[in-house]
Each structure stands twice: as structure tokens, then as C-alpha cells.
Amino acid sequence: MRVVLQRVNQAKVTIENKGSENISKGIVVLLGIEMADNSDDVDWLVNKVLNLRIFDDANGVMNRSLMDIQGELMVVSQFTLLAATKKGNRPSYIRAANHSHAIPLYEAFIEKAQLLLGSKVASGSFGAMMQVALENDGPVTIWIDSKNKE
Numbered sequence: 001m002r003v004v005l006q007r008v009n010q011a012k013v014t015i016e017n018k019g020s021e022n023i024s025k026g027i028v029v030l031l032g033i034e035m036a037d038n039s040d041d042v043d044w045l046v047n048k049v050l051n052l053r054i055f056d057d058a059n060g061v062m063n064r065s066l067m068d069i070q071g072e073l074m075v076v077s078q079f080t081l082l083a084a085t086k087k088g089n090r091p092s093y094i095r096a097a098n099h100s101h102a103i104p105l106y107e108a109f110i111e112k113a114q115l116l117l118g119s120k121v122a123s124g125s126f127g128a129m130m131q132v133a134l135e136n137d138g139p140v141t142i143w144i145d146s147k148n149k150e
Helices: 039-051 099-117
Strands: 002-015 019-023 026-032 062-064 072-077 130-145
Touching (some): 002 039, 002 072, 019 072, 072 099
Antiparallel strands (some): 002 130
């Protein structure tokens, strides 16, 4: 499971030009799921995202987590994070999980995050065409892979 997370002042995801979800100060998570992922990856990654100290404390040092600031979270599915680009110029998405494997893990990620945050998590719609608009704060952008815990 891979995420790119961005610290934001605000964000909005529009789903197929129909509805939208918004957050204010918090984190946008772009979530990619591969066939090798399971509930252990969900648990580890949700805890990492919610507790990563990327928000400033009173001294301007990144020492506070999303949980500490009671910030908001948005999760958007992003299979292109699993792109393989080694061969040729057309990315391959062979590692990306199919819908039957990915959707339950995507939903579990959102549910676990909501449970731990104690508030609603904004999200896109798995497999839908979406537009994501955000105001990056910092900017702070971090890539995390549950199979490569650096």
C-alpha cells in the first residue's frame, strides 16, 4: 500500500462533476493499493498517517500530528501510485489491485481512520473520475510505502 500525503490548509474532491467533499486544515491522502496488501497494511498505514508529526508546534517545529491538532482527513484512491515505469514510456499498472481486492481495503482504511479520529473522513469514490483541488501547506508532501518501511 502506498500513499502520498500532503499537509493542506484546505482541499476539495469533486466526483464525476456531481458531488464534492471538502476539508479544512489537515491531510490529503492519495492511496494506492496493490494485490499484496492486506489488513495489516491498512492498520500500519492509518496509524502512521494519523500520528506523523508534520504540523507545527508553538515554536514552529513540525512536532504535532493530525490527531494532536484535531485536523481533518481526505482519502482519495489513486491506483497510478503503483505505476511501473522501468520499461518504455507507458506506465504499467500490473501491481495495482483489482476492484474486488482494493475496494474492501480502501473502505477499511477510511473506516479505521474515522474510528481513530472520531470524526468523518472525506473521501472520493473508488474508481470514479475525480478532480482534486488543494492548497498545500508548506508545502509538506510525503511518500510512504507499507512494504518499504523507511
